[in-house]
Amino acid sequence: MVEFPRRSIEELQARYTFEPELDDIYVEGVFDQEIFIECLKGTGRSDRVVYAIDTVDVSAETLEKYGLTSGNKQRVIALARELSTLNGDLKYRCVVDRDLDQWFGRLEITPRLSWLDCCSIELYFFGSIERIVVVAGRAKIVNFNDFHASFVSVLKKLYSYRLADAEMRLNIEWMEIDRFLTARGDIISFDGDEYIKRLINKNNINAVRDKFLESIEKWDATLDGDPKTFIRGHDFVELVAWSIKAFKGVKEIASASAFERFMVLSAKDFPAILGCIA
Structure with missing residues (x-):
């Protein structure tokens, strides 16, 4: 697989400043990316592009700036905070799991940061x-x-x-x-x-x-x-x-990986997943 250079936060700030109509979605990992891509196929929204946070260079300094620990979820939140200073009617979204946060009142409000309705994306298939x-x-x-x-x-x-x-x-x-x-x-x-x-x-x-x-x-x-x-x-x-x-x-199908592939395959039948970015 060809490895492409990760985009810097400064590049993304310029990207959405000059192209505010871009309807990009940033998620925690590749599995989440696959789920969202399949969901979007079910809606015919080919104009929305989904990126895993690993495609963005969110430095340790940026995480430290906001008092965040390392991890994909924290990097998505840090990206949302860095981009929140941009003005205008922007369409991009950063999406994260609720995990335990909702029970501690930690669902912070940041412009264009969306929280899933469930603890994590897997629970839409409950x-x-x-x-x-x-x-x-x-x-x-x-x-x-x-x-x-x-x-x-x-x-x-x-x-x-x-x-x-x-x-x-x-x-x-x-x-x-x-x-x-x-x-x-x-x-x-x-x-x-x-x-x-x-x-x-x-x-x-x-x-x-x-x-x-x-x-x-x-x-x-x-x-x-x-x-x-x-x-x-x-x-x-x-x-x-x-x-x-x-x-x-x-x-033969009694494995976590088999279940995950089922979720990706059937994601287009679960439009509720897109509710957080509607």
């Missing part, structure tokens, strides 16, 4: 779980409602752990959850107590164990409503893949 796991994956699940409730319960617990970590600024190093999951009938059983125990030991945070558990309990009680607002995208994808395999489905 309504397709049965289609993927049971229909395409041929998982042996009889009562899908029971499966779905347990599926959401596991993801909610994992999200509450991350909220507690963020609240206490512990910077936890996480573990894969596969060995703590079991398929029982039509239900996913998650040994959360053992997972937390090992997580605390792994990260040497026994000194704040009680406060950590209290924070988890608080967040777990707080999370309510639309599951798409309290599920981490990566956890969602991994649990879908695990479910196909654990419930004796088609093992």
Whole structure:
């Protein structure tokens, strides 16, 4: 693959100053880029170009200027802030995931910075779980409602752990959850107590164990409503893949990468994704 030089922020400032009609979209990564491109195909909007943030040179100094850490999301936000000083009716958009930010009141308002309606772009496909796991994956699940409730319960617990970590600024190093999951009938059983125990030991945070558990309990009680607002995208994808395999489905497609390719392929059927940049 040919590598092209990354554009500087100064170049982009000039680009939109002299061509304000350009309807460019900047997203966090290549996967997000592919999703948006396919969505736009479904609307016939060939004039909108989608760029992954890696095509822009957002320096460490720029991130430091705004008190942002490294990472694609932070670079998109930094770009939005740098371009926000431009005047006029500009059309470009910078798009980022909500992640945990909405629960801490951190959805900042910056001109032409758009937040997804879900925690992350993967959650727009949340309504397709049965289609993927049971229909395409041929998982042996009889009562899908029971499966779905347990599926959401596991993801909610994992999200509450991350909220507690963020609240206490512990910077936890996480573990894969596969060995703590079991398929029982039509239900996913998650040994959360053992997972937390090992997580605390792994990260040497026994000194704040009680406060950590209290924070988890608080967040777990707080999370309510639309599951798409309290599920981490990566956890969602991994649990879908695990479910196909654990419930004796088609093992050849029981992988996170297979599910991701499905999402790209079917993205044009999910116009709601474009709602944040309408």
